[in-house]
Amino acid sequence: MKQQLNYTLWISFLVSTVLIYLFFSSGEFSFILTLACGIQCFGFGLVFVTISITKETSGLSRQTFICCAQALLARLFSILTFEGYLPSDATGDYVYRLFEILSLVFCILTAFSIKNNKQELFQWYYFTPLMLVTAYYVHPGLNSHSFCDISWVFALYMESFAILPQIHLFTKREGIIEYHTSNFVITQALNKVICVIFWFYSYEELNRSSDESTISVAPWLSGYFVMVAQMISIVITADFVFKYFQSWKQGIPLVMLPS
Numbered sequence: 001m002k003q004q005l006n007y008t009l010w011i012s013f014l015v016s017t018v019l020i021y022l023f024f025s026s027g028e029f030s031f032i033l034t035l036a037c038g039i040q041c042f043g044f045g046l047v048f049v050t051i052s053i054t055k056e057t058s059g060l061s062r063q064t065f066i067c068c069a070q071a072l073l074a075r076l077f078s079i080l081t082f083e084g085y086l087p088s089d090a091t092g093d094y095v096y097r098l099f100e101i102l103s104l105v106f107c108i109l110t111a112f113s114i115k116n117n118k119q120e121l122f123q124w125y126y127f128t129p130l131m132l133v134t135a136y137y138v139h140p141g142l143n144s145h146s147f148c149d150i151s152w153v154f155a156l157y158m159e160s161f162a163i164l165p166q167i168h169l170f171t172k173r174e175g176i177i178e179y180h181t182s183n184f185v186i187t188q189a190l191n192k193v194i195c196v197i198f199w200f201y202s203y204e205e206l207n208r209s210s211d212e213s214t215i216s217v218a219p220w221l222s223g224y225f226v227m228v229a230q231m232i233s234i235v236i237t238a239d240f241v242f243k244y245f246q247s248w249k250q251g252i253p254l255v256m257l258p259s
């Protein structure tokens with residue numbers, strides 16, 4: 001049942017993506033940012049729908065969802081008040097923002113549904129202060145508004161490490177990884193891969209985006225920090241993604257052994 005539900009949700013997402021591109025996109029390169037955001041939203045939605053039906057949350061990291069909720073809330077402060085970091089594609093006006101709002105709703109509801117797990121080593125407050133300080137001192141200025149610029153880049157920095165508690169929890173649990181849990185990690189990894197592709201061609205715009213009013217001490221490094229942050233998340237999930245596709249190729253469930 002769980003596998004069939006996941007297949008149904010994936011097919012629905014793929015069909016929706018095609019329809020959004022055909023009817024809402026202006027065909028610009030920045031559409032891939034909306035695509036990445038949509039994939040992330042789908043990952044959160046998949047988890048929420050599945051646990052709402054099965055009531056099974058034991059394999060999920062509450063700390064990961066708390067970190068993601070902080071990141072999503074911070075980014076919404078930026079993109080709902082300014083347009084500096086929105087995709088220039090037509091989907092950036094409404095679709096992108098809608099995906100972000102839905103992601104936050106799914107994320108918060110899921111976080112409240114997950115019980116605290118004593119096996120979790122990484123807590124959200126290990127990351128939040130460091131990411132805030134980094135965002136304060138190194139942020140771009142596309143919004144020309146320090147608070148919203150910091151909020152946007154804090155979200156990006158925070159997301160880079162948000163998946164770490166979930167990956168670590170995998171190493172502490174023995175047995176088959178639930179489909180919705182593994183697919184959630186895959187969607188987050190795919191989101192970062194697509195974002196890396198976009199920022200590879202656009203990161204210099206972040207380096208040139210500051211003005212005299214910025215409080216960033218190294219705005220010319222913003223683009224590089226953004227690229228590195230995205231790459232860190234990909235590295236964190238790389239081993240899991242490899243094992244996921246190995247099991248998928250062999251047609252067997254993904255099994256993790258405790259370290």
